[in-house]
Amino acid sequence: MTSEAKLSKDDITVVFILGGPGSGKGTQCAKLVEDFGFVHLSAGDLLREEQQRPGSEVGEMIQNYIKEGKIVPMEVTIGLLEKAMIDNDSNRFLIDGFPRKVDQAMAFEKEIVESSLIIYLECSEEVMQMRLLKRGETSGRIDDNVETIKKRFKTFIESSYPVVEYFRKFDKVHTIPCEDSIDEVYAKVKPIITELFKQKEQK
Numbered sequence: 001m002t003s004e005a006k007l008s009k010d011d012i013t014v015v016f017i018l019g020g021p022g023s024g025k026g027t028q029c030a031k032l033v034e035d036f037g038f039v040h041l042s043a044g045d046l047l048r049e050e051q052q053r054p055g056s057e058v059g060e061m062i063q064n065y066i067k068e069g070k071i072v073p074m075e076v077t078i079g080l081l082e083k084a085m086i087d088n089d090s091n092r093f094l095i096d097g098f099p100r101k102v103d104q105a106m107a108f109e110k111e112i113v114e115s116s117l118i119i120y121l122e123c124s125e126e127v128m129q130m131r132l133l134k135r136g137e138t139s140g141r142i143d144d145n146v147e148t149i150k151k152r153f154k155t156f157i158e159s160s161y162p163v164v165e166y167f168r169k170f171d172k173v174h175t176i177p178c179e180d181s182i183d184e185v186y187a188k189v190k191p192i193i194t195e196l197f198k199q200k201e202q203k
């Protein structure tokens with residue numbers, strides 16, 4: 001990784017938005033971008049873009065992982081995130097769907113930058129499945145189908161929820177129930193970020 005030379009770590013704010021598939025991460029991120037001027041990076045979107053990029057050496061591999069609801073090897077995902085952070089030249093990043101495994105969390109924070117806090121959107125599988133199937137009517141995504149959704153839930157429980165527990169040890173996690181309407185969920189998310197920037201200004 002070459003991040004140290006290219007990203008000045010001192011004044012960068014990184015917030016991770018975590019939650020199961022369909023919990024509403026992308027939806028809440030869009031609202032935070034409007035209010036706080038973050039650059040929003042979705043690990044899933046970056047992987048899908050790379051998968052579709054003509055000439056990509058890892059495109060086919062990414063497609064296979066996504067279709068199986070599995071976690072793409074972290075060298076690929078962290079590489080894409082790092083590149084996007086350098087290209088965007090901002091000091092506020094909202095990263096959604098990452099880290100999805102504890103080793104990703106540790107590598108990112110060691111090699112790139114430490115996160116300020118984590119918002120965990122807590123949702124039942126029943127609600128997430130309903131949302132994903134509805135999204136699947138128009139998303140064109142190869143993974144918004146019942147078979148892959150079940151696999152994604154399994155991956156979330158086995159590999160990604162432990163990331164939330166890992167960050168809890170550092171007192172960094174804000175858990176938000178997210179089965180209410182988009183605006184009701186956002187009414188709980190927004191004050192957390194307002195407070196974060198208030199504290200940063202006071203430093």
Ligand code: ADP
Nearest residue numbers: 021022023024025026027131135180181182185
């Ligand atoms: P994620 O990024 O976590 O996979 P999305 O933000 O794409 O989830 O949301 C999944 C689907 O659920 C989208 O179609 C979105 O419009 C819808 N959605 C998101 N949040 C809510 C909510 N609070 N209530 C109802 N539908 C929601």
Ligand code: AMP
Nearest residue numbers: 043044065066069070071072097098100
């Ligand atoms: P998402 O768009 O967040 O629903 O992610 C869709 C799929 O992309 C996941 O099921 C994984 O296969 C892959 N993916 C997304 N984020 C990551 C990540 N942080 N690490 C590895 N694979 C990921």
